[in-house]
Amino acid sequence: MTVKELNQERMDPGFWDDPDRAREIEKRIARNEEWIEAWEEVKQQAEDIETLQLLAEEEGEDMGAEIAAEARALEKRLDRLELESLLDEPDDARDAILEINPGAGGTESQDWADMLLRMYMRWAEAQGYETELLHQQPGEEAGIKSATLNVRGEYAYGRLKSETGVHRLVRISPFDADSRRHTSFASVFAYPEVDDSIGVDLSEGEVELQTFRSGGKGGQHVNKVETGVRLIWTGTLSNGEETTVRAACTQERSQHQNRRRARQMLQSRIYQAEREIQQREKERLENQKKSIEWGSQIRSYVLHPYTMVNDHRTETKIEDAEAVLDGEKLDPLIKAYLLHGKKDRDTSPV
Numbered sequence: 001m002t003v004k005e006l007n008q009e010r011m012d013p014g015f016w017d018d019p020d021r022a023r024e025i026e027k028r029i030a031r032n033e034e035w036i037e038a039w040e041e042v043k044q045q046a047e048d049i050e051t052l053q054l055l056a057e058e059e060g061e062d063m064g065a066e067i068a069a070e071a072r073a074l075e076k077r078l079d080r081l082e083l084e085s086l087l088d089e090p091d092d093a094r095d096a097i098l099e100i101n102p103g104a105g106g107t108e109s110q111d112w113a114d115m116l117l118r119m120y121m122r123w124a125e126a127q128g129y130e131t132e133l134l135h136q137q138p139g140e141e142a143g144i145k146s147a148t149l150n151v152r153g154e155y156a157y158g159r160l161k162s163e164t165g166v167h168r169l170v171r172i173s174p175f176d177a178d179s180r181r182h183t184s185f186a187s188v189f190a191y192p193e194v195d196d197s198i199g200v201d202l203s204e205g206e207v208e209l210q211t212f213r214s215g216g217k218g219g220q221h222v223n224k225v226e227t228g229v230r231l232i233w234t235g236t237l238s239n240g241e242e243t244t245v246r247a248a249c250t251q252e253r254s255q256h257q258n259r260r261r262a263r264q265m266l267q268s269r270i271y272q273a274e275r276e277i278q279q280r281e282k283e284r285l286e287n288q289k290k291s292i293e294w295g296s297q298i299r300s301y302v303l304h305p306y307t308m309v310n311d312h313r314t315e316t317k318i319e320d321a322e323a324v325l326d327g328e329k330l331d332p333l334i335k336a337y338l339l340h341g342k343k344d345r346d347t348s349p350v
Contacts, residue, residue: 003029003036006025006029006032010022010029031093038081042074042081045073045074045077049070049071049074052066052070053067079331079335083331083334083335083338086335086338086341086342091158091192091275092155092157093154093157094157094192094194095150095151095152095157095193096156096159096161096190096193097150097190097192097193098120098160098163098188098189098190099146099147099148099149099188099189099190100117100120100144100146100148100149100187100188101113101145101146101186101187102143102144102145102146102184102185103184103185103186103187105184105185107139107140107175108184109143109184109186110139110143110144111142111174111175111184112167112184112185112186113143113146113147113186114139114142115169116167116186116188117144117147117149118325118327119325119326119327119330120151120160120327121327122327122328123330123331124153124156125327126327126328127153127159129151129152129153129156131150131151131152132149132152132251133147133148133149133150133251134148134149134249134250134251134261134265135147135249135250135251136148142175148248150193157191157192160334161190162333162337162338163188163190164188164190164298165188165296165298165299166185166186166188166296167185167186167297167298167299167300168184168185168297168299168300168301169183169184169185169186169300169301170182170300170301170302170303170304171302171304172303172304185297191268191272192268192271193264194264194267194268206235207231207232207266208232208233208234209229209230209231210231210232211226211227211228212226212228213227213228227252227253227255227258228248228249228258229248229249229250229255229259229262230246230247230262231246231247231248231259231262231263231266232244233270235270237270237273237277238274239277241277243273245266245270247262247265247266247269248262249261249265297312298312299311299312299313299333301324302321303322307319307320307321308321309321309329309333311333311336311337313337313340314333314339314340316332318332
């Protein structure tokens with residue numbers, strides 16, 4: 001629907017008879033108005049560059065550096081708008097919760113999981129997103145056994161949903177005295193963070209509360225009070241499937257705060273599970289259920305004998321693997337995934 005058509009529907013006397021539908025229409029109107037404003041600003045920015053070019057010609061001044069900087073800024077803004085135009089699914093605009101877990105392989109895989117956590121935190125910082133490490137379990141020697149990261153900002157989930165799956169690393173191991181090449185695996189799972197606008201009724205199942213010490217590596221950092229909270233929900237989803245969902249939080253100082261955050265995480269995971277049931281075929285969620293092993297990876301990061309990152313879903317390749325791991329060149333992989341998904345939606349039978 002166009003903005004005009006949506007506004008006409010809003011004028012209907014019975015508009016608020018269906019509150020859910022009305023709220024959805026209001027959101028769509030607001031989004032469309034934001035798009036119109038954004039493209040008007042881009043148009044104005046392009047006209048300003050053209051004015052600078054004319055001024056430079058008339059005055060005979062060298063304004064090449066200034067014009068080039070404005071052009072780069074415009075190109076960057078256009079790229080971001082193009083990316084956001086692909087994010088048209090219901091939860092794309094939400095904040096994201098990212099889970100990272102190493103595969104088999106002990107220290108090697110745990111270190112790889114930690115590298116992925118660093119990559120996403122650096123990427124999020126560069127995008128202007130806020131991050132909060134909700135839970136982290138360190139490995140015995142290095143790396144992490146698990147981590148849960150909250151990424152807050154516009155379209156955080158829509159962009160990070162591209163990262164769900166198994167990630168494979170090939171490198172010369174820093175933990176191998178013989179400097180042999182090792183292959184490691186880690187899984188990433190992204191899901192939207194729910195808020196008060198989405199109701200997830202935990203009372204339909206049983207919730208078990210576990211508390212534990214949320215300490216660090218020892219010494220003065222060990223918390224002698226059980227402030228860490230783990231919630232375990234056992235219940236039945238809408239398709240009749242009995243399931244168990246867990247959420248842990250150790251970030252906050254008090255048990256009460258950790259319990260509140262863990263409850264929100266639990267609701268988000270149950271909500272995502274229901275979305276998977278409703279849209280299983282459309283979103284091709286089978287990748288989320290593959291084991292963390294050979295042949296199931298969505299992306300490979302090769303650091304030896306050459307450097308290359310290859311997304312196996314889109315066959316997008318980036319030679320500067322270090323820049324990807326620094327979070328600097330992750331966007332091209334995300335964009336390629338979203339374009340690929342849009343192509344599938346556009347060509348799928350109605």
